[in-house]
Amino acid sequence: MARGERVKLENPDWCKNCGICVSVCPTDILVKGRDRVEIVDLEKCIGCQNCELICPDFVLKVVADDEN
Structure with a gap:
């Protein structure tokens, strides 16, 4: 993991709301x-x-902060 990286919704329309990532x-x-x-x-x-x-x-x- 590199410092300054954060998660983003890359393809939000593909989400089925399964909750696996939440867990x-x-x-x-x-x-x-x-x-x-x-x-x-x-x-x-x-x-x-x-x-x-x-x-x-x-x-x-997960992308660099400046890509969010």
């Missing part, structure tokens, strides 16, 4: 929303990539 987020910044997962406090993201690695639909991506 693996160590900082609890992801929550199940009405139609898709939502990021509630981006500043707490540590860039661990757990969500990106586990998402079966390639919805989330």
Whole structure:
């Protein structure tokens, strides 16, 4: 994990709201929303990539801060 990386919704329309990413987020910044997962406090993201690695639909991506 590189410093200064954060998660973003790369392909939000692909999200099925399964909640798998929510269950693996160590900082609890992801929550199940009405139609898709939502990021509630981006500043707490540590860039661990757990969500990106586990998402079966390639919805989330960890990118450098300046790409968010």
